[in-house]
Amino acid sequence: MSATSAAETAEARGTPLSRLVAARRAAYRADVVTDDPPQLTRGSASRRLTDQVARVVMWASFGLAMVPLVWILGTVVARGYELLLASSWWTLSQRNINAADVGGGAVHAIQGTLIQAAVTAAISVPLGIFTAIYLVEYGRGRLARAVSFMVDILSGVPSIVAALFVYAVWVTTFGFQRIGFAVCLSLVLLMIPVVVRSTEEMLKLVPNGLREGSYALGVPKWITITRIVLPTAFSGIVTGVMLGLARVMGETAPLLILGPYTKSIATNLFDGYMPTLPTMINQDRTEIGLDSAMERMWAAALTLILIVLALNLVGRWAARRSSVRR
């Protein structure tokens, strides 16, 4: 070994930190320290112009997006609120009330919508969540890819197609009647992909470190999933379920095909037609020129919006109660 390389080695043996500091100092002296005054003024004119343009475009887009939202809400509230103030709206049905008459209520439709939504959720939430758990925690290879692809396709199926599919199976093939449960089946087809996709995203957000932390304690995988992963993702899963529920509650095509409107209370899912809010809205829409029907239509629309809103609030409250603690 020559003398120079030995000296270099000796220098290189200085602590890494001291060498780093020395290198930084040298770089600072060479490049950063100048006698020029620092540039503290705002950027160039073109840059400021770009900033202004971006700002205007952003606010304009926001304003534009808000217009239909506020408009719809304003119209529905303004035209529909009056009937909702009467207690009869929440207690009576439309039985024996002609389209041109005033009076009666929407309790038959409210009940139908709530029952169908509950049954739809009871079927599709477990199916959707278990599918998402499979995809995120277990699924590997071809089967998982196939399932994921199928969910994608399902989420692209128009509601009328889902309804016609159920009609083809339920009515044409098996010869059953058009009943509330058939409506639920078609709504399940529409709700499952929403629940799967949102739950999947939420499960993916759970840091892997938590799963590993649990495994490292000798906790089996299924307990890790049920006691660590699901609770951590709970609030997100609830939000996803609520979004899915909101979607199916406003769905109309399957109801028109499988669940025709009636004016009386009908709570049996397995016998007879079942009225719902969307079909009630549609029914009154057809009574053109009748002020009483128009008024009922707006009131029913507002009722539907309020129910979805209430469900969302309940969901948020539940999510907040048992979720990640801060």
Add this chain to the structure above:
Amino acid sequence: MANRLKVEDVNIYYGAFKAVEGVTLTFEPRSVTAFIGPSGCGKSTVLRTLNRMHEVIPGGRVEGSITLAGQNLYAAEVDPVAVRRTVGMVFQRPNPFPTMTIFDNVVAGLRLNGLRNKSELADAAERSLRGANLWNEVKDRLNKPGAGLSGGQQQRLCIARAIAVEPQVLLMDEPCSALDPISTQAIEDLIEELKTDYMIVIVTHNLQQAARVSDQTAFFNLAATGQPGKLVEVGPTPRIFEHPVHESTEAYVSGRFG
């Protein structure tokens, strides 16, 4: 001593990729072993094979034998879940369970394995938190969220959680790399104390830390990116730092690379 952990001729793969090759090592009970080496050399991979955590990553598998007290951890009849109860692990980033309180975090391993008795859980929680030098800081707020603690406290909470299930071996994967010097000091003091009850294996990028806390040091290196990592040399810590046999060990511990 009986409860030695022995690694013999171990090759580790991720799918077709051979990550680590030909590792042979023995760990003594009540001793601390440090794994050092440049990034990507397989330290953490070897550590994770000691409690079969590498199997969590798809395609992870092992050739060779790893025995604890003479029992092969990779024998067909061995349950990886049981292995992890015996060989606990603390990770680089503190990972307290965010939905749980401090108390629930500490007893998570016991509770999720079926222990329901309240007084036993309370005892275990206090014992583990004292063991992790955290009791005095959190005893008045056991019902507060674990995620609300500082980083160093969270890491000690994770150590408490790991020792609550009473493992024989404690693996630590760079436990101080996300912590400030004071918290690092606290963890190092803790390692010194835990040594009297557990066998500890620690991966660290901090050479001074390896020199301070370990009895035995293993230096890993890899020839080039894409090549498998290898165990270059293992021995008592003072010897590895003062009289390393291999040139690359010498270069690494004197700070010339890595």
